[in-house]
Amino acid sequence: MKLPRREREKLRQRKEMLAGALDVFLEKGYHNVSMQEIAAKAEFAIGTLYKFFKNKEDLYKTLVLEMSDGFNEALTKAIEEPDDEVEKLRNYVRAKGELFRANVSMIRLYFAESRGASFNVMAGLDSVIRERYDHFMQATLASVFESGVRRKRFKKIADPYHLAIALDSLTNAFLFLWLNAPERHPYPEDPDTILDILFKGLVGP
Amino acid sequence: MKLPRREREKLRQRKEMLAGALDVFLEKGYHNVSMQEIAAKAEFAIGTLYKFFKNKEDLYKTLVLEMSDGFNEALTKAIEEPDDEVEKLRNYVRAKGELFRANVSMIRLYFAESRGASFNVMAGLDSVIRERYDHFMQATLASVFESGVRRKRFKKIADPYHLAIALDSLTNAFLFLWLNAPERHPYPEDPDTILDILFKGLVGP
Amino acid sequence: MKLPRREREKLRQRKEMLAGALDVFLEKGYHNVSMQEIAAKAEFAIGTLYKFFKNKEDLYKTLVLEMSDGFNEALTKAIEEPDDEVEKLRNYVRAKGELFRANVSMIRLYFAESRGASFNVMAGLDSVIRERYDHFMQATLASVFESGVRRKRFKKIADPYHLAIALDSLTNAFLFLWLNAPERHPYPEDPDTILDILFKGLVGP
Amino acid sequence: MKLPRREREKLRQRKEMLAGALDVFLEKGYHNVSMQEIAAKAEFAIGTLYKFFKNKEDLYKTLVLEMSDGFNEALTKAIEEPDDEVEKLRNYVRAKGELFRANVSMIRLYFAESRGASFNVMAGLDSVIRERYDHFMQATLASVFESGVRRKRFKKIADPYHLAIALDSLTNAFLFLWLNAPERHPYPEDPDTILDILFKGLVGP
DNA sequence: CATGAATGAGTCTTCATTCAT
DNA sequence: GATGAATGAAGACTCATTCAT
Numbered sequence: 001m002k003l004p005r006r007e008r009e010k011l012r013q014r015k016e017m018l019a020g021a022l023d024v025f026l027e028k029g030y031h032n033v034s035m036q037e038i039a040a041k042a043e044f045a046i047g048t049l050y051k052f053f054k055n056k057e058d059l060y061k062t063l064v065l066e067m068s069d070g071f072n073e074a075l076t077k078a079i080e081e082p083d084d085e086v087e088k089l090r091n092y093v094r095a096k097g098e099l100f101r102a103n104v105s106m107i108r109l110y111f112a113e114s115r116g117a118s119f120n121v122m123a124g125l126d127s128v129i130r131e132r133y134d135h136f137m138q139a140t141l142a143s144v145f146e147s148g149v150r151r152k153r154f155k156k157i158a159d160p161y162h163l164a165i166a167l168d169s170l171t172n173a174f175l176f177l178w179l180n181a182p183e184r185h186p187y188p189e190d191p192d193t194i195l196d197i198l199f200k201g202l203v204g205p
Numbered sequence: 206m207k208l209p210r211r212e213r214e215k216l217r218q219r220k221e222m223l224a225g226a227l228d229v230f231l232e233k234g235y236h237n238v239s240m241q242e243i244a245a246k247a248e249f250a251i252g253t254l255y256k257f258f259k260n261k262e263d264l265y266k267t268l269v270l271e272m273s274d275g276f277n278e279a280l281t282k283a284i285e286e287p288d289d290e291v292e293k294l295r296n297y298v299r300a301k302g303e304l305f306r307a308n309v310s311m312i313r314l315y316f317a318e319s320r321g322a323s324f325n326v327m328a329g330l331d332s333v334i335r336e337r338y339d340h341f342m343q344a345t346l347a348s349v350f351e352s353g354v355r356r357k358r359f360k361k362i363a364d365p366y367h368l369a370i371a372l373d374s375l376t377n378a379f380l381f382l383w384l385n386a387p388e389r390h391p392y393p394e395d396p397d398t399i400l401d402i403l404f405k406g407l408v409g410p
Numbered sequence: 411m412k413l414p415r416r417e418r419e420k421l422r423q424r425k426e427m428l429a430g431a432l433d434v435f436l437e438k439g440y441h442n443v444s445m446q447e448i449a450a451k452a453e454f455a456i457g458t459l460y461k462f463f464k465n466k467e468d469l470y471k472t473l474v475l476e477m478s479d480g481f482n483e484a485l486t487k488a489i490e491e492p493d494d495e496v497e498k499l500r501n502y503v504r505a506k507g508e509l510f511r512a513n514v515s516m517i518r519l520y521f522a523e524s525r526g527a528s529f530n531v532m533a534g535l536d537s538v539i540r541e542r543y544d545h546f547m548q549a550t551l552a553s554v555f556e557s558g559v560r561r562k563r564f565k566k567i568a569d570p571y572h573l574a575i576a577l578d579s580l581t582n583a584f585l586f587l588w589l590n591a592p593e594r595h596p597y598p599e600d601p602d603t604i605l606d607i608l609f610k611g612l613v614g615p
Numbered sequence: 616m617k618l619p620r621r622e623r624e625k626l627r628q629r630k631e632m633l634a635g636a637l638d639v640f641l642e643k644g645y646h647n648v649s650m651q652e653i654a655a656k657a658e659f660a661i662g663t664l665y666k667f668f669k670n671k672e673d674l675y676k677t678l679v680l681e682m683s684d685g686f687n688e689a690l691t692k693a694i695e696e697p698d699d700e701v702e703k704l705r706n707y708v709r710a711k712g713e714l715f716r717a718n719v720s721m722i723r724l725y726f727a728e729s730r731g732a733s734f735n736v737m738a739g740l741d742s743v744i745r746e747r748y749d750h751f752m753q754a755t756l757a758s759v760f761e762s763g764v765r766r767k768r769f770k771k772i773a774d775p776y777h778l779a780i781a782l783d784s785l786t787n788a789f790l791f792l793w794l795n796a797p798e799r800h801p802y803p804e805d806p807d808t809i810l811d812i813l814f815k816g817l818v819g820p
Numbered sequence: 821c822a823t824g825a826a827t828g829a830g831t832c833t834t835c836a837t838t839c840a841t
Numbered sequence: 842g843a844t845g846a847a848t849g850a851a852g853a854c855t856c857a858t859t860c861a862t
Contacts, residue, residue, distance in 0.1 A: 050854070051826080166378065173374035193367075201404055253842090449849095454848090456832090466833090565815070584780065603773070608817045611770065611815045665858070666822080
């Protein structure tokens with residue numbers, strides 16, 4: 001289970017580099033940060049940085065990719081846990097909120113990489129990231145709506161994939177409000193604040 | 206009303222510069238475009254560029270800002286035209302779709318800058334754009350929901366501002382689907398495809 | 411005939427750059443010279459250097475190529491002038507000596523490149539230079555021997571091309587002696603000092 | 616006679632390092648090869664390389680120097696063997712041809728360094744190599760001509776040292792032809808193909 | 821004693837900006 | 842006022858060398 005000391009050390013270094021890089025990338029943006037700066041922040045020599053990442057872009061992509069994987073995993077777990085579809089969605093909204101709150105700075109990077117498109121994380125993302133995100137949307141989130149409709153928990157008001165897109169964009173939108181002005185727009189404790197927009201009809205009886 | 210010839214000429218030049226700059230920014234992104242390239246594209250001397258914009262950043266900010274203003278204006282107009290609230294929303298969804306379709310490349314630039322917090326190419330740019338965007342959301346789009354509720358066209362399922370955010374994020378999400386794969390995800394001709402997600406309740410009777 | 415002032419100025423700058431570059435290349439060799447150094451020596455800004463030559467290699471290749479062309483031209487002229495074949499060869503030896511003496515430093519650069527084959531600083535350079543050199547040997551110098559034999563001025567002791575190679579290598583060898591120790595090995599005033607090695611038989615009657 | 620095991624082992628390692636270094640130097644040239652590469656090729660750790668050679672330059676010089684010594688030795692032996700001067704020269708031409716053919720890649724390295732004067736990769740190297748080369752020319756090769764003249768085998772058409780230089784440059788020239796295009800210019804089986812240029816007179820009876 | 825991870829000075833090159841014409 | 846040649850600071854990246862293990 002335990003890795004050899006050498007390996008552990010390597011992993012620790014890698015982590016420190018990524019952490020340092022994240023810090024400065026967030027502060028100044030990809031293009032305004034020099035490798036010098038990253039090296040200084042992470043307290044390694046430049047050459048050492050290049051031992052771990054083959055270039056600046058590689059370092060950056062790694063950063064965003066690992067993050068995105070962690071998020072997908074956490075959200076997938078949140079959805080899989082409960083049995084009931086409504087509960088799955090509530091759990092999803094809750095988990096996403098916690099994830100954001102626990103990783104504010106990473107989130108900024110994540111969305112920044114998506115060219116800042118708040119509504120849709122897909123835009124401009126590196127193809128690898130978008131692929132995994134797509135898979136999550138279609139295979140995981142959409143299927144919740146699909147099975148919900150099949151089991152008569154939901155009415156079939158739209159295509160399940162579209163509903164998945166809708167929920168994703170709604171949560172993102174509210175999380176962005178919070179991200180940019182936490183005091184003015186606290187992320188709702190009660191997931192239904194968001195879900196009601198989907199659950200209840202605006203028009204009609 | 207008519208500006209002196211000198212002034213008119215200046216304005217025309219400014220426009221050409223911005224147009225040239227937009228072309229190359231879109232093609233390659235802010236950091237991968239040089240002022241030489243912009244000058245060449247717009248067919249002006251570099252020095253002349255600097256007569257109109259104090260530096261590269263200024264040129265870029267101007268570009269994005271003017272674009273964003275145009276969008277806000279078009280959407281505001283779309284909302285103001287019809288009387289009925291439901292019709293206003295339909296018009297909004299339609300107009301936004303047309304706007305996107307007519308300005309695909311501009312859109313990318315617009316969203317690249319309007320979100321992503323401090324991690325943007327130019328940190329300062331965000332605030333101005335977001336301010337105007339916020340104003341549109343709160344003063345214009347939210348008020349449609351508010352008056353809709355007041356006039357019993359809508360049920361009060363959520364805070365009007367939240368509904369505005371929701372609609373904005375929904376339209377964006379669908380437009381991005383279309384943006385990234387137009388054949389697989391055509392932007393719905395019928396605005397209700399999107400609006401139904403808001404209009405109809407997923408859960409309940 | 412006279413170029414516009416702008417153009418003349420450009421040419422002068424180019425020349426100065428090449429001269430500066432030659433100086434430092436000779437002193438330290440291609441790889442041990444930085445563009446900073448060349449720029450400093452030529453008294454231009456680095457950026458200006460890059461306006462004229464697209465990179466370090468281009469600057470270097472230009473230097474060597476222009477030189478080699480100049481030499482080929484001068485030697486061709488030297489051979490063409492007299493009528494008599496023996497006189498042609500004498501003129502060639504004389505001209506080559508003068509050329510060397512007037513361009514010591516350039517010569518060093520030339521031989522650094524035209525020898526050593528693919529192990530050279532820039533393998534690609536060779537081929538262009540060698541091609542032109544080959545053409546000179548085969549088309550120009552060899553034909554002197556050939557016509558000399560035809561016109562009974564020379565005995566047919568070897569293939570004309572081989573004789574051309576021989577004469578070239580002989581002159582080079584003596585010039586190298588002089589290059590490395592001018593006092594100990596002055597380049598012979600009298601071309602026959604060299605030519606006699608070809609003209610007179612070492613063995614025989 | 617037999618060295619202690621330790622010493623023998625050391626010598627074997629040194630040899631392997633030099634062999635590995637030669638391989639990569641030949642393939643890419645001095646400046647395009649890193650110590651890491653040499654270490655990898657020779658299958659030693661970098662640190663171990665530095666135990667044997669104090670730096671990259673030292674390693675390189677050693678390589679070229681040992682090679683050049685081997686050549687001088689072989690050529691000296693070739694000249695010493697026969698009794699007759701003409702035969703000595705024939706043997707020299709033959710031996711040099713064999714030496715080249717057996718060490719094509721080494722040759723490239725040798726000439727890259729033994730010519731081009733100060734414009735070399737390593738200016739300092741020249742002098743040592745040229746010194747030994749000069750010694751060979753003056754003490755060994757020239758004396759063949761000198762004794763040949765003394766013993767009436769040769770006519771005194773030029774200074775013995777000059778004749779040595781001439782023969783050396785002639786063989787080099789033909790070997791270079793062969794080096795660069797072995798099919799088009801095969802190195803002559805019969806040494807007289809080259810020697811006739813010296814032996815027979817181009818002009819005269 | 822061998823090792824090879826870590827170092828950081830030094831390289832080429834780009835490009836925003838200035839200013840003499 | 843327009844021009845664009847000249848500038849040189851700054852950036853990504855390499856690699857010879859050291860030294861702790």
